Amino acid sequence: MLVLDAGNALFKSRDSAQAPDARARAELILSQMDAQGTAAMAVGTRDLGLGVGFLKRQTRKAKLKLLSANLADAKGQRLFPASLVTTVGGVKVGVVGVSPVTAKPVPVGRAAPGQAQEVVQGLPVQPAVAAEAKRLRETSKVDLVVVLAALPRDEALKLADQAEGVDFVVQSHEGRGPGMAQQQALATVIPPGARGREMAKLVLQLDGEGRFADAGVQARTRxxxxxxxxxxxxxxxxxxxxQDARERQALETTVASLEANRAAYEKTLGGGATSGGRTHLLSYIQLGGDVPADPAVQKQVERVEPPGSAAH
Known part of the structure; x- marks a missing residue:
């Protein structure tokens, strides 16, 4: 199992990073993501509320890696690693992170007296992803490329249309919650859930070659x-x-229609999209009251957001 986060995980909004409990809340989330084995997270707009320096300090000794192939400082120097490579169940996976594009450098974090405020810029996404996916395929010889896209959905869909060498784009920005896997021209966009209320579970079958087919669609089609x-x-x-001529005509029309539908279903199931091909199956684990909380973690949460408080 590979645990990933598409970003925008630390604050409910960019402005909420100014709240008195913001730092403790972000520290708790990052420490728990690391403790639960999250391999990587993309850096989203709502993760930069306390600045780049805060993120780097909090994850310096963590196994959790913060990724962004296109987030840079005012001089255009990349601020985080673009990707990581990990092997899970014998499958070599390349994970790329991307952040939103900005028209110009923008300030992030809290302004401190006597110190210059941090400034970042989001460079164009598609060239950054294309270059990193190509490097991962050719140099690292990965079997699978996943992009963690902390981008608006329309930009993630555009990326999935153009990103050569990418298999999945896991999108996070607006807090949309569960959804359907959406296959674009080159990659499939996965909604990961929102605000910790659910976890997306993507099961992959990697036998064969070619594009991944939606196993849910395949099962329904069969x-x-x-x-x-x-x-x-x-x-x-x-x-x-x-022998009735009128009834024969009606039945011939029915048979022709059913045969046309059968051909359409068989076409959907063709092209390597059989049970032995490369497939994905998306489902969601709902993290509601029926999922018991870890008592030790619950105590840490209640220190930050006491029961009965507006934030709890």
Missing amino acids: QQLRLLEGNLARAKTRLAGT
């Missing part, structure tokens, strides 16, 4: 095909047993 073939067999039996 079921529909089985039902259709039963209806088609019955229609053909009725057609063979009737």
Whole structure:
């Protein structure tokens, strides 16, 4: 299992980083992500509320890696690693992080008396991802490339249309919550859930080559095909047993329609999208009251957000 976060995890909004409990809250989230085995997180807009320096200090000794292929300082120097490579279950995975594009350098973090405020800029996403995906494929020889995209959804969809060498784009920005895997021209966009209320679970079958097919769609299509073939067999039996011209004409039309639908289903199941091909299956684990809290972690949470407080 590979645990990833698409970013925008530390604050409810960029302005909420100014709250008195903001630092303790962000420190707790980062420490727990690390303790729970999160391998990487993209740096999103809502993660920069306390600045770049804070993020680097908090993760200096952590296994959790903060990634961004396009977040740079005012001089254009990248502030975080672009990617990491990890092996899970014998599969070599390249993980790339990206942050939102900015028209110009923007200040982040808290302004301190006598100190210059930190400034960052988001460089164009597509060239940064394309270059990193190519490097991961050619130099690191990865089997799979996942982009953690702390981007607005329309930008993530555009990236998935253009990102050569990318398999999945996990998108986080607006807090949309659960959704459907959306296959674009080159990659599939995955909504990861929002505000810690659910966790997206993506199960991959990597046998074969080519693009990943949605196993949920494949399963539904196979079921529909089985039902259709039963209806088609019955229609053909009725057609063979009737001599009435009007009824024969109606049945011939029905058979032709069912055969056309069968061809469409078979086309959906073709092209390497069989049960032995590369597939993905997206589901969500809802983190509601039926999922018990860890008592030790709960105590840490209540120190930051006491029961009965507006933030709890």
